Amino acid sequence: MIRADLTEKLLDIKREKGWTWKYICDEIGGFSPVLIVGALLGQHKLTKPQAAKAGELFGLDKAETAMLNEVPMRGADAVIPPTDPLIYRFYELVMVNGPAWKALIEEEFGDGIMSAIDFDMVMERQPDPKGDRVKISMSGKFLPYKYYGATGNVPAYGFKEE
Amino acid sequence: MIRADLTEKLLDIKREKGWTWKYICDEIGGFSPVLIVGALLGQHKLTKPQAAKAGELFGLDKAETAMLNEVPMRGADAVIPPTDPLIYRFYELVMVNGPAWKALIEEEFGDGIMSAIDFDMVMERQPDPKGDRVKISMSGKFLPYKYYGATGNVPAYGFKEE
Amino acid sequence: MIRADLTEKLLDIKREKGWTWKYICDEIGGFSPVLIVGALLGQHKLTKPQAAKAGELFGLDKAETAMLNEVPMRGADAVIPPTDPLIYRFYELVMVNGPAWKALIEEEFGDGIMSAIDFDMVMERQPDPKGDRVKISMSGKFLPYKYYGATGNVPAYGFKEE
Amino acid sequence: MIRADLTEKLLDIKREKGWTWKYICDEIGGFSPVLIVGALLGQHKLTKPQAAKAGELFGLDKAETAMLNEVPMRGADAVIPPTDPLIYRFYELVMVNGPAWKALIEEEFGDGIMSAIDFDMVMERQPDPKGDRVKISMSGKFLPYKYYGATGNVPAYGFKEE
Amino acid sequence: MIRADLTEKLLDIKREKGWTWKYICDEIGGFSPVLIVGALLGQHKLTKPQAAKAGELFGLDKAETAMLNEVPMRGADAVIPPTDPLIYRFYELVMVNGPAWKALIEEEFGDGIMSAIDFDMVMERQPDPKGDRVKISMSGKFLPYKYYGATGNVPAYGFKEE
Amino acid sequence: MIRADLTEKLLDIKREKGWTWKYICDEIGGFSPVLIVGALLGQHKLTKPQAAKAGELFGLDKAETAMLNEVPMRGADAVIPPTDPLIYRFYELVMVNGPAWKALIEEEFGDGIMSAIDFDMVMERQPDPKGDRVKISMSGKFLPYKYYGATGNVPAYGFKEE
């Protein structure tokens, strides 16, 4: 069994039962839905108690339940660039605006990155008379590039002398 | 002159003068800095009045000023996947979380996309004792897929009869 | 079951029964045939009533019928650039004429795009003594790039002040 | 001089003079603007009289004028898939709908393609209270696959006997 | 069943029976062997009578026979550039000589292409004391680029006036 | 100077003088035009006497003339797959028909290839009331795969014994 087989099985059951993601997330609980759905789609892990709840809900056996608690090979089977229009639009935002984000974040924070690991996100529906909007708020810890060797205890040449 | 030549010239002047992006955006005004910086980096256009201000600030000639008011070939020279760590982290977020975003947005809104065109974004520094965070809020209009042909005035076969 | 399995099954039945797409589209109804055929080939969704009719026509079980009502991962398995000559010719039109379309649409409409979501299309056979022609008429809503921050309520620098 | 050098020069002059494409197309005349603009952007050729008019308009020398009358290496420098959002939307239409177009055209016309060579196109602005639309009508000659060897004068095996 | 499954089955039977392509083409008849073999390998369609003969010869069921009469997704599974030395040599000919072919055909015929659709080909063995040669003669209809808009009935600007 | 610089210079002169390829090939002589044009476009070499004639015709200096007599890095700058429609059609022929060519050549000749090196080609215009055709005849020496080791003097295992 590989993770894609488990994902396929979970989606078959969801379809068969007519469940919504909202229902499934409420049953499993504990995490934001983006993480729970991501885990069921093979991109994240669930905690042991969550995996147990999911196993009960979907009628999984022991090994399947254990697999939901494993860190998957993230991004496996991702198509790059994404072909699906909904996902592509996010990708386009990164491609077109990435250089400006880089310039502004570096001016504000210095050299470093916004973590994609210590990161959270909320999605909301924003009612709007001209058409409702998808609102996404995300925040990631700024991680400054560590310029080691600056404190003097590292020799200022490439190879430590023996 | 191609757009990349103009971008190179603008960055040379910014470096020479020691200007910050904040200073430049305050001078040009009118748009969010992500858009102004994006335009100066060759990914967006400025309005005519903004281009005029930018032209004055940077000492551009008429054709250079006009070029800032042109829609560029967006994404030209983009490296895919991005190699720069700051930009890559955003790309990774899309790759890893894209399928879950798709599942949740479609459950909430139906078939469609979040527009990358009718779209806005604010970046903020979020002070945090464990390390400040980059907060990004964005909202895009939801565009439902238009299922034309549903109103009966389109014949239910592939080719209109003459 | 993944969507490609369902597509394979539907094509097997169509072949077995000797049905045409015209017959199938007439049976399912409600949408233009490009959308119905696209949905059966795994690129669009059908509405619930359409999926029910398709399920009856093809003798599908509940989960298969539900899958036809799901938004698929569009473009999955697409070969880029397309190898099939019929599809490649459309791709070539975009590649060769894309820059001119961009120049003319932007001169007429300003900065923005023609939507590929709020979009319709009719195909017709155009009799011609020198050889019949395929006529395709399509219209997509023009979506102007939203230059947010122009109304003054967004501060003219990269990071909102706390 | 390569074609891209000439394109860059023409765009520099257009920008310097503040001309619109409409003005340029009116001056050169004779072809649809999509073709004239395409030629000036290095994707098509102009006829000799058109090239002469363009040469006069832009103040080109003899070799530059002659180059406008040459068939260019079409698609040179095209980025695949296109990164520019306006062009990408057309590409997405082909990717998502290509299989359905193939199925319907083949059912109507038999085995063959819609020519991308004997092909014409008109673009129109379609006023619409919900937002104007870009309307594109195109028609290409259907070219049936020639199944040679069917008339009996070709031997029914791979290699002609000496 | 997808087309590759059918191709695999046909090759299994050919191998089992010890048939040559010559024998198979003689049995099916009507087309040049390049087309018949191409169809059996999943790159072309057979006519209904040919498919019937092939179905009888290979002992196919109704759906398999019908599939041989369908236009396949041409080029599916093609490896680009080709890895097989025999096929690669043809590809190399195109890559190395393509620019010269383009220059000479355009000088002789004007702007256009040699059709790959209205196209025929014969292969012959050419005895030669220094080693026999493969002789390939092919002829394709020249298709001139249609420069529409030249007849005056198309307005000389990008967007038709309402 | 790299070969592409020389090609650009030759094309500039050809354009300036208004020469045809036919005229240039007649002046240089000795080879088929496909080879002479190919050499001038940087894909083949000319012989010393031909290079001398070309040097005189184009007014080249000693080093430029010598470069025409050098074997170039063939295929440098080739775009794969080709974007130009005229060249793409040949490529498509290889992609779609390659497997059938392989099957038939191997059945007729055994295991081997048609040489792309010991190879000649003639192009002709074939008048046709339905539209003239481009006729291409090519013949390449068949090179059988050499199955060495078959004569007994090579040990039947991977590593020669010392």
Added chain:
Amino acid sequence: MIRADLTEKLLDIKREKGWTWKYICDEIGGFSPVLIVGALLGQHKLTKPQAAKAGELFGLDKAETAMLNEVPMRGADAVIPPTDPLIYRFYELVMVNGPAWKALIEEEFGDGIMSAIDFDMVMERQPDPKGDRVKISMSGKFLPYKYYGATGNVPAYGFKEE
């Protein structure tokens, strides 16, 4: 059955029986081991008598034995660039030294190639106190580019006159 299935089966049997390649090559005989092993791995064909011996050795049925006598689609499933370190080192040799090989072979032999078809190779273990070496000797026929048209019987222009 496709060739990869047969390769997998042969390797399963070799593993089950604990055979070495040396043993297998001795049993089949007639070719160098590089060819026999290559054929069993799906990159070459065996002769009929060799295939018969292999069929007996591995207990193959008639179709499997026949498949070993077929020319495979060479290079199918090759990963480029190769990921396996042993194979990559050869690839690196070609990449780094290819330009020098080209310069020296062309200076010695003129324009042409070393055949990869009329080619043989022996591998030997070369004992060396500093660590044994793999010695590979290969020889390929030099194939000069044929500059046809040089004998006067081909007209010195692109298209034969009718």
Added chain:
Amino acid sequence: MIRADLTEKLLDIKREKGWTWKYICDEIGGFSPVLIVGALLGQHKLTKPQAAKAGELFGLDKAETAMLNEVPMRGADAVIPPTDPLIYRFYELVMVNGPAWKALIEEEFGDGIMSAIDFDMVMERQPDPKGDRVKISMSGKFLPYKYYGATGNVPAYGFKEE
């Protein structure tokens, strides 16, 4: 001026003067040589005082010195996979051992990554009678995936209720 121009200039001066990296790093000081050399090669930034020292050492003007203090677009011009053998070996280590590193780090630390930002590294020459060795010690902060939403203050469904 783009960063690659500056790198080229710095290497020209280093070559002209005959300096070693050790000398340059001693002059600039403050960071590990991997970072200083990386910055001079366009992959990192120097601090202002370091850039000033580098500017003095290399005789740079104000803008060049400022550019050394800018965060570059990291990885620009990187060839993937790397062609240079020294760099490729590191890449191969990641490719071959990556899955095992993932399994072991996740078993020890849980779900997360080793930071490539908060990361340091020392290289040493390790004398060895069988041939000296390159020893590389690196340590990166472990960053656990943040499973937000676990504290109850995030609603257990995809979209926050208004």
Added chain:
Amino acid sequence: MIRADLTEKLLDIKREKGWTWKYICDEIGGFSPVLIVGALLGQHKLTKPQAAKAGELFGLDKAETAMLNEVPMRGADAVIPPTDPLIYRFYELVMVNGPAWKALIEEEFGDGIMSAIDFDMVMERQPDPKGDRVKISMSGKFLPYKYYGATGNVPAYGFKEE
């Protein structure tokens, strides 16, 4: 059975039994865990005694046990660049720092590479109040490029005289 099938089976058993990698490595013993886990994931081979122990532990049959003792096709199924964030960070380190590593190793050791074959590595958890760190120490033999021909016994021209 291919290696990926065996890997899948081993992971299924590990999951079923609830074993850790530590337990498995202790049972098999003899190698560093990076190598044992790598072998079980299909990237290395185990020795015969280790394979026997693994076979007993996992309940493998004879052929499966033998396969663990075979050198696999390393890197098969590797995704490049890696999509999994944990593995990607290592890849990013190579991409960003590779040029500096090259400069420093070559200055210290001369022309050559750090072997990825005669190579060892230890991973450790480094407790740190600001967050534990992953420490990786690796050492590879330096292999100097062999500049053969320097001893005079190789003729100073490209081709040995007969």
Added chain:
Amino acid sequence: MIRADLTEKLLDIKREKGWTWKYICDEIGGFSPVLIVGALLGQHKLTKPQAAKAGELFGLDKAETAMLNEVPMRGADAVIPPTDPLIYRFYELVMVNGPAWKALIEEEFGDGIMSAIDFDMVMERQPDPKGDRVKISMSGKFLPYKYYGATGNVPAYGFKEE
């Protein structure tokens, strides 16, 4: 100055002077011609005395001479797969025969690689009445994979205990 500029200059001089590679290699001496030519083409370094001789021969300045003594970024600008037919044939040999070489070398030597660094090669012309042959003999040191941890002094688990 980048290495490609120097290569271009050296080839310009060679062409201008009419020198052969044999003459150049005789003048520089000390290495096999494959290495000297490779160095002049930017793929290897020359020793200081060789670089001095080359500098004198070609009239280089100090920095150019120093650059010839630098290790270049090998494989820069390599086209993969190679388009030049002479180089491609070597590449094809690796692609088609690589798996068999792997199987045989591993059976003879065990797990490891043939070094591409401690490697030498001689090319010879082999007279043959059927056409002269290019003979290439190469030998590379076999480098066994080092299975560290086997001696007991490395703990049998992933992370050293503190």
